[in-house]
Amino acid sequence: MPRTRRPEARPDQILDAALAVFSEQGFAGARVEDIAKRAGLSKGAIYLYFESKDAMLKGLVRRLADGVVGAAEGLVDPNRDASVTLRSLVAFMVVQISNPQVSAAPRIVIAEAQRFPELAAFYRETVIARGHRLLTRLIDLGVSQGVFRDVDREVLLRTCIGPLLAHMLLTSVFIDPQNPGPPPEVIGAGIADMILNGLNPNNGALL
Amino acid sequence: MPRTRRPEARPDQILDAALAVFSEQGFAGARVEDIAKRAGLSKGAIYLYFESKDAMLKGLVRRLADGVVGAAEGLVDPNRDASVTLRSLVAFMVVQISNPQVSAAPRIVIAEAQRFPELAAFYRETVIARGHRLLTRLIDLGVSQGVFRDVDREVLLRTCIGPLLAHMLLTSVFIDPQNPGPPPEVIGAGIADMILNGLNPNNGALL
Amino acid sequence: MPRTRRPEARPDQILDAALAVFSEQGFAGARVEDIAKRAGLSKGAIYLYFESKDAMLKGLVRRLADGVVGAAEGLVDPNRDASVTLRSLVAFMVVQISNPQVSAAPRIVIAEAQRFPELAAFYRETVIARGHRLLTRLIDLGVSQGVFRDVDREVLLRTCIGPLLAHMLLTSVFIDPQNPGPPPEVIGAGIADMILNGLNPNNGALL
Amino acid sequence: MPRTRRPEARPDQILDAALAVFSEQGFAGARVEDIAKRAGLSKGAIYLYFESKDAMLKGLVRRLADGVVGAAEGLVDPNRDASVTLRSLVAFMVVQISNPQVSAAPRIVIAEAQRFPELAAFYRETVIARGHRLLTRLIDLGVSQGVFRDVDREVLLRTCIGPLLAHMLLTSVFIDPQNPGPPPEVIGAGIADMILNGLNPNNGALL
DNA sequence: TATGAATGAGCTTTCATTCAT
């Protein structure tokens, strides 16, 4: 029974299946057989494309970095008001992270990083460091434009990424069936307000 | 060959060992035998105090809730300026979460929540919901004192807890050996500044 | 908390508990702790009276032999009509074997004999061989009285003991909750009829 | 290192091994690894064909029912003299039950029924109930042919199956190495005589 | 005599990975 997809599409097809199964079962709980089944292949065939289960996880992270992080980088334009850029960046990221298909990979990495230091390092370099540089660039820009005050970059990283992280966990891991919470757009706007207000240079009361 | 014979101390002794091993190996990767060895007991003895490996994880969360969350709740005093309270709360939490002994439990729960819905629910109720109520109470207070503007509580939860979460991940999971980052006190003060600035009612520029 | 029973009663007290637990759980499924609990003792105390779990089973068989088999032997009176004796013997045995307290021991021995050849031998000598001798004596008597025909003693053993065995299994192991079956008295009389008819020397039709 | 690669034969191959090992060690005492080794497979391979150790036992009973019970049913011919049929049925069963390969399954079931109510029910339905119906049919036939007297069917079940059961236990569980007993043919004929005599309608002396 | 904490061997079952076809 020939599949319609062509062989060169196999790795992506497998990663899609792996993402879905890892997301539902966690990495340790995912069985290679389930991934194979979902990809429409046999267990053995998986090993023609990936050396091991670990390699699939790494492949997933690589694809994530190439996708979402790349798109985020594309949003930064040095000629635009940095506060406008930051607002649209936050909005974009909240919508992205609210999509279980996107949040699955970082979620799994967080879950497994302890056990796979190599994976943690790979994620730090390809995702976190790129995000850090992106934010730094944006804040530098805003400061030079006079629209942001100059805060510690490490604090900034935590204050900008943290709310996204929290949102991800609250909506995908610790989701309360009783209380689904506001839609991503509302959350995104609210978070952006808080951050921009926090960065507002014209606010003297508390500083 | 048990080192001591003080059965009352056993559960805590075992939880300490479990925390350490889970933290190093992840939950799935941790062997009960290793936990036992680290606790100075035999494998079988563990099961005299905990029904299963899962139960140890649950016990860990319970201890966390009774400890850190309880302490955090004790910091809120209705007669104090809410912004002062919030600042000390953030400072306290950043110091706590910077301690690997404390961060281990939430880290493990985040990692395993997908696979153990019951654990996720338990954590949501005993830790997250308590934290949410605590923050809500504090913001209500600040708003009535006129020191905070009134923001969406769901946004607030994400903006206050998120940076702590991000700090935890950056310092324990994705720690960059090249760049250890500023000390917790600096990070705590910076995060508190951002949040308080974000909540500042006298800031009209961006609202 | 002193128990009311005196120490010398302990072994019997333990055997009673063992009988009950073995009967419910099978030998392998019975936990020494459960036996102890039912006997009102601690696990450790059991080992003051019995060397091992196996020894309890052996003790049970010994007690059975001394009890039921002894009583059956008492029913044979050389001066009575052998057919009357056989009828009362069958009736007695069916009533006995219908009592789960009595059937438990042979049931367990049947179950475990394969694994404990020593137990099987012990049972064969103390119960089966005694039963065989008893029946042989009774048939010899009946033949000499002219009330029984002379059948092979091995066939006889199977024809007399077999129905009791089948009754035991049907009422205690393979009991059909939908159909509890007739009372022991009816079954006993019916089996005795079949056996006596089978032994009837005045029946020429089929011989 | 598999000896052959004929997957269709595996289940039977495994059941043969299981029969042998259960028979020697009892169900609880049998290790799956031993069964695998005897079947010439690895431990893991067993689980490709049977869900659990329990399932193997159930498979064994099913095979027994399909085999011996089916064959016995084939012996009943409504156009033949019921007494002749009964005699050949008893003869057939005694020969069967004297074969350790056949007696092993019922022996194991008797041993384990207490602990596995589901297995007991399965055996009751697939073996005992079928046997009961078979005998009932045969006796109804004999009564209508005027060759049997009409006895209680529950008594009958016990009187016909019991001797077979006793024979099985005496020759496989409680076998006396000193005294192997008569060959199955002699035992079978003797038991059939006793039963047919017991059912003889022309015997008034004791009724 | 009695307790019950502690031990540790042993078991079933799972699953990533291999390999003959």
Next chain:
DNA sequence: TATGAATGAAAGCTCATTCAT
């Protein structure tokens, strides 16, 4: 390329037995 049967190393949990008290 693809299959899926087979392997075998783990690991959680149980429980008979021991022993300090």
